[in-house]
Amino acid sequence: MHSTASHPRATRLRTLALAVALALGSFAAQAEEFVVGSQIPLTGSLARVGNGMLEGIKVAVEVFNARNTGNTIRLEVIDDESVPAKAVAAVEKLAADKVVALSGGYGSNLIGPASEAAEKAGLTYVTSGGVSDELTRRGLKHFFRINNNAGYAKAMAGLFEEMKLSSVAIVYSTKDATEGLAKAVAADLEAHGIKVTLHAFDPAITDFKPIINKVRLQDRAEGIAMVGYENDYVGILRAAKVLKPSSVKAVVGVWSLATAQMAQEFPELMPQVYGTAMLPFPVEFKSEAGRQFATAYERLYHKEPDYLGQFGYVQSMLLFEAIDRAAKNGTLAKGGLSEELRRTDAETIIGQVTFDANGDNPHFSHRMGQHQNGKVALVWPDAEATAPKQFPGVPW
Amino acid sequence: MKPIAPVAVLAAAYLLVPLLLGGNAYLMTLLVSALIIAGIALAWALLGNLGGMVSFGHAAFFGVGAYTSALLSMQAGLPVLLAIPLGGLGAALAAVAVLPALRLSGPYFALAILAYAHIFRILATELKSLTGGSAGILGIPGLPTLGGLELGSRNGQYLLVLTVVLAFIALYRAIWRSDYGLALRAMHDSEDATRVVGVNSTLLKAAMLFVSAFMTGTIGALNAHVINFLDPDYAFSGAWTIVPIAAAIFGGYRTLGGPLLGAIAVYLLDQLLFKALFPSGHQIILGVLLGAMILLSPNGLLPWISRRLQRRPATEVRHAAA
Numbered sequence: 260m261h262s263t264a265s266h267p268r269a270t271r272l273r274t275l276a277l278a279v280a281l282a283l284g285s286f287a288a289q290a291e292e293f294v295v296g297s298q299i300p301l302t303g304s305l306a307r308v309g310n311g312m313l314e315g316i317k318v319a320v321e322v323f324n325a326r327n328t329g330n331t332i333r334l335e336v337i338d339d340e341s342v343p344a345k346a347v348a349a350v351e352k353l354a355a356d357k358v359v360a361l362s363g364g365y366g367s368n369l370i371g372p373a374s375e376a377a378e379k380a381g382l383t384y385v386t387s388g389g390v391s392d393e394l395t396r397r398g399l400k401h402f403f404r405i406n407n408n409a410g411y412a413k414a415m416a417g418l419f420e421e422m423k424l425s426s427v428a429i430v431y432s433t434k435d436a437t438e439g440l441a442k443a444v445a446a447d448l449e450a451h452g453i454k455v456t457l458h459a460f461d462p463a464i465t466d467f468k469p470i471i472n473k474v475r476l477q478d479r480a481e482g483i484a485m486v487g488y489e490n491d492y493v494g495i496l497r498a499a500k501v502l503k504p505s506s507v508k509a510v511v512g513v514w515s516l517a518t519a520q521m522a523q524e525f526p527e528l529m530p531q532v533y534g535t536a537m538l539p540f541p542v543e544f545k546s547e548a549g550r551q552f553a554t555a556y557e558r559l560y561h562k563e564p565d566y567l568g569q570f571g572y573v574q575s576m577l578l579f580e581a582i583d584r585a586a587k588n589g590t591l592a593k594g595g596l597s598e599e600l601r602r603t604d605a606e607t608i609i610g611q612v613t614f615d616a617n618g619d620n621p622h623f624s625h626r627m628g629q630h631q632n633g634k635v636a637l638v639w640p641d642a643e644a645t646a647p648k649q650f651p652g653v654p655w
Numbered sequence: 656m657k658p659i660a661p662v663a664v665l666a667a668a669y670l671l672v673p674l675l676l677g678g679n680a681y682l683m684t685l686l687v688s689a690l691i692i693a694g695i696a697l698a699w700a701l702l703g704n705l706g707g708m709v710s711f712g713h714a715a716f717f718g719v720g721a722y723t724s725a726l727l728s729m730q731a732g733l734p735v736l737l738a739i740p741l742g743g744l745g746a747a748l749a750a751v752a753v754l755p756a757l758r759l760s761g762p763y764f765a766l767a768i769l770a771y772a773h774i775f776r777i778l779a780t781e782l783k784s785l786t787g788g789s790a791g792i793l794g795i796p797g798l799p800t801l802g803g804l805e806l807g808s809r810n811g812q813y814l815l816v817l818t819v820v821l822a823f824i825a826l827y828r829a830i831w832r833s834d835y836g837l838a839l840r841a842m843h844d845s846e847d848a849t850r851v852v853g854v855n856s857t858l859l860k861a862a863m864l865f866v867s868a869f870m871t872g873t874i875g876a877l878n879a880h881v882i883n884f885l886d887p888d889y890a891f892s893g894a895w896t897i898v899p900i901a902a903a904i905f906g907g908y909r910t911l912g913g914p915l916l917g918a919i920a921v922y923l924l925d926q927l928l929f930k931a932l933f934p935s936g937h938q939i940i941l942g943v944l945l946g947a948m949i950l951l952s953p954n955g956l957l958p959w960i961s962r963r964l965q966r967r968p969a970t971e972v973r974h975a976a977a
Contacts, residue, residue: 301934302938337936338935343884343889344691344882345686347882347927348681348685348926351809352679354680355679355680355681366792368886368889371791371793371884372884375794380680393790393791394793395792397794434789435789435791437792438788438789438790629973
């Protein structure tokens with residue numbers, strides 16, 4: 260009796276166990292590890308920015324794999340040593356290693372040839388490290404980027420327009436990305452009736468006093484726009500601190516300026532200086548996705564995330580999600596990843612991202628931060644602002 | 656080396672390498688990059704050995720050749736295979752600007768030519784309407800298909816660059832063995848003495864400068880059509896001078912094959928072995944290796960190998976006698 264009474268229950272249990280085992284088995288069969296390649300400069304002239312982006316890419320792998328979507332990502336990284344030929348070789352090595360796509364690249368001069376090699380290999384290539392307009396003009400089928408020159412120009416010009424300045428002197432490096440951005444900002448400001456003077460400088464120069472003297476005595480500009488890199492900003496601000504151009508009400512730069520690192524390393528030069536910034540410092544995220552990124556980043560690197568990590572994270576996460584979707588709908592093996600990525604329409608921690616026919620993100624617009632009392636506050640646009648801007652205000 | 660050795664090396668380079676490694680685009684890319692460095696190293700060694708000039712500015716000729724060929728093929732619509740030697744001629748023409756520096760010697764010449772490289776970089780940046788300025792040029796046409804051989808493929812690139820480098824070795828050898836070569840080598844011992852016997856040393860040095868610039872410019876042009884990209888920082892990078900010098904010294908810059916051997920050894924060891932062991936900082940091992948080579952064999956790798964090969968038969972003879 261006992262046995263007959265318990266038999267159906269035992270059968271049901273066995274059936275249930277079998278069903279669970281089969282379900283797990285089929286899940287395990289479907290779950291797959293995809294290898295994503297990253298060709299990125301970890302040594303050479305772009306080492307600092309390349310390493311910063313890689314941190315974000317690794318955080319994306321960590322966060323994506325923790326989601327248990329059924330598919331996981333493994334990263335294969337090759338240092339391109341900031342050399343174009345080695346960037347091409349890295350892409351070809353990764354293609355030979357059968358990666359499904361590439362996330363990485365920094366500097367338009369490396370991304371250009373590397374993404375062409377990826378195109379030849381039929382590999383999807385997503386980046387945030389090159390803002391040159393030339394990259395998307397090529398019309399490559401497998402090239403994507405989440406940021407562009409237009410988004411930087413929009414933020415810089417938007418801030419100046421909000422300040423209602425009558426004249427701006429743009430001091431820019433003759434490098435590729437900086438020159439393009441300077442011209443775009445100039446066109447935008449002139450369209451809004453702001454008088455613009457342009458001062459180009461060779462990337463090798465370190466003494467900016469002659470240029471600042473022109474701004475002070477000849478232009479009598481109300482704003483200085485700096486379009487360069489860290490060393491250029493430091494040189495320009497040092498020269499301005501010596502010469503104290505009295506007409507200037509605001510000094511605005513772009514990337515790598517409104518950062519915690521600059522606040523800590525140059526406390527005497529940074530007060531009230533503006534720069535593009537996706538994050539305030541100390542870091543503060545309003546969205547759940549942002550907090551998830553920051554938590555994972557701090558757990559991995561024991562420091563607060565920066566904009567490089569943030570961009571690397573977003574580009575990679577969008578790619579991983581597209582891989583997951585393509586794997587599930589069976590198009591990944593048929594070369595459908597780029598089409599899947601092109602269908603992206605996501606609200607991310609850098610704003611909305613979609614891709615046009617050339618792989619560019621038409622929604623990209625940067626935010627502007629300002630150094631305020633050793634911190635970085637977001638001050639533009641109003642919707643993202645964490646503090647009002649201190650205007651007029653200069654470091655001298 | 657026995658006479659059979661060069662034939663075996665050539666057969667291996669033209670047949671075995673494409674057959675065995677042709678399917679691996681990564682390895683072929685590394686070989687093409689190594690051959691590009693070999694070409695510059697050879698041109699640098701020629702100027703040093705025959706012209707008696709130490710150059711720190713070969714990047715100038717490399718960049719001018721690259722830009723000339725890229726612009727001729729893109730803007731003038733010339734076929735790539737014609738634009739490449741014209742790139743070399745462009746570099747030789749640019750060497751005319753360097754002629755005043757021939758009055759200098761030793762470190763003064765080296766520094767002067769370094770300044771020329773910097774001047775050409777600035778010119779490429781400033782001549783925006785022609786060169787695209789700092790934005791550079793993307794989408795430079797690749798190598799074409801010739802007689803059914805796709806030169807734009809990795810195998811095709813390898814075979815073309817290899818052929819050009821070997822042709823330059825043959826040119827170098829022909830000059831070395833000619834009367835001019837004899838006069839040039841005599842100039843090393845005493846330039847005044849060779850002048851006394853009627854050698855126009857300035858003319859010969861200028862000729863070697865033009866030949867070296869042509870070779871470097873041609874290699875720069877080839878690289879532009881392999882990488883399909885140029886910007887002033889890349890085309891005139893100091894790396895196009897420093898790495899070939901290191902490769903030439905490593906391989907044996909006083910020999911014909913030393914720069915080629917040195918470039919292949921240095922580049923492949925660094926990229927395939929040292930980089931795999933130390934993804935970041937592998938260049939340190941390369942530096943140590945170069946230092947060790949200079950201590951072990953100041954004349955470089957090829958003379959060291961030659962000595963070893965010559966010693967072995969002698970040993971065998973002694974064994975036979977015993």
